[in-house]
Amino acid sequence: MNAPAAKHVGAKLLGEVEESSLEELLDSLRVNIIGGAASNIRPEIPVPALANIATRYHKATQSSPPPVLSVSGRYLPLLYHLISTLIADPHNYTVVIVDAESRFDVTRLISSPISSDPASHQPSGSNSSNYPAKVPDLRHVHIYRPARGQEEVRAAVAAADQWMLYGNHGSRAREWWGTVVIGGGSGAGGGMSVKGDVNAGWKGWLRVEREEVSGFPAGVSVEEALHDRGKRQEVVDAAGWVAMSRVGGYVWKDV
Template identity: 50%
Template sequence: MDPAAARREGARILDEVEEESLEQLINHFRSSTLPGTTPNHPQSLNPPIPIPSLATLIARHHQVSQTFPPPLLSLSGRYLPFLYHLVSTLIAAPHNYAVTIVDADHRFDVTRLVSDSSTAPTAPAPGPPNTAAPKPYPATKSDLKHLYVYRPARSAEQAQVQASLAAAREYMLYAPHASQNRAWWGSVVVVGTTGTGGGGGGGEKQRQKRLVADVVASWKGWLHVQRQEVPGFGVGMSVEEALGERERRAELVRDRGWEARAREGAYAWGHA
């Protein structure tokens, strides 16, 4: 084959090669190792959510909205308690994941991942009597060494936050660290009111502006976190009856749990 023909053949072969980013390669690897056959099945969420009712809600949302991660979760409202609950569950037994957090808001409190069982009772679990409710914050102090928190400058632009995410990903994949015997679950970015996260939907231009993370907590997100509501006084209740109910209602308000609500449903977890 003459040199000109060889160059043409080489150019044709290169044109047929499909390039893939490291993020895409990681996602394909995760998908190939997870059970389930469809992206809308809770067990095929990428990365996996080891809380069945939450996983079902997430899968339902992406199916109804016809979106596909990243991010898997975009949070709004009082999202920090939800992040403490989720991350604590991920790094604790029996899941034993390692997780990276990029905290551009400088408000993520690692100590909240470990609950004080003497002061933080859990809500009763649905199901047969005597069924123990799972702890909302099950991580132990020894689990905390498998959480890696990055804090860029408070005034960081989206490019700087994305650079921190890329650095965290490279570190978890290639650097020697204390969590090499654990699976790396993925990355969480907390951007608060800076608006650098994505809430879901929109065109190609908006998708390009999203942070490439598995969970994004910002001013706008499809899963809104808030305290559970306490029902008001019944219709027709007298002043005397209301006064008699005051202490019980105060206890309900004090012990109420949290809920993360979307158009497709809600996920609730215990008192914190």
């Protein structure tokens, strides 16, 4: 945020302090700083191709105030890919996850399972360019697991906002990128009723699926298919993921 914009937001918030409750002030702060419509500022996605899709979608739909991403389908691999990038060098953000589905596995943010290093007795793991986070980065992912239900999720998001802004947590030296809401429930229009900076659930404009692998060519015999089964399995295992939207798609590997 540039200096004039920061002064404008600060003046606006200070003018509202005397006549606003703490909850209203937090809502205003989130709208203006974390990415709402009033200042038209949204968290930046440090994956250029994915950021380009989000920008084109929001321009096409003129949705306001939208989440940065609204993801459906097999969305967890995309969340791991994005959040690992956010918390790792050179970005070094901190991220809040409000997971009403209790499915988010923080250890998946690194490219290999966490193992114990006998020499140091500290967890270690090798990293790929797609999952660049290291074990120490994981402490900057703050996870809330509320019960299912819109009110419970909404309360968790509000509690996370207050904790990140005012709490004595270990991520104060890092910039807070935003909040990812998993399983926030559906509103009247079928969309997410509890909005984070990224929403993931049964309905979203960016749908994640496995990258399609072509089948056996026409006319191949059973014997040929069985002979090539091993090679084909290698191709299937190496397939990546694709996030598709009405304005384009994004493909990546999770290894």
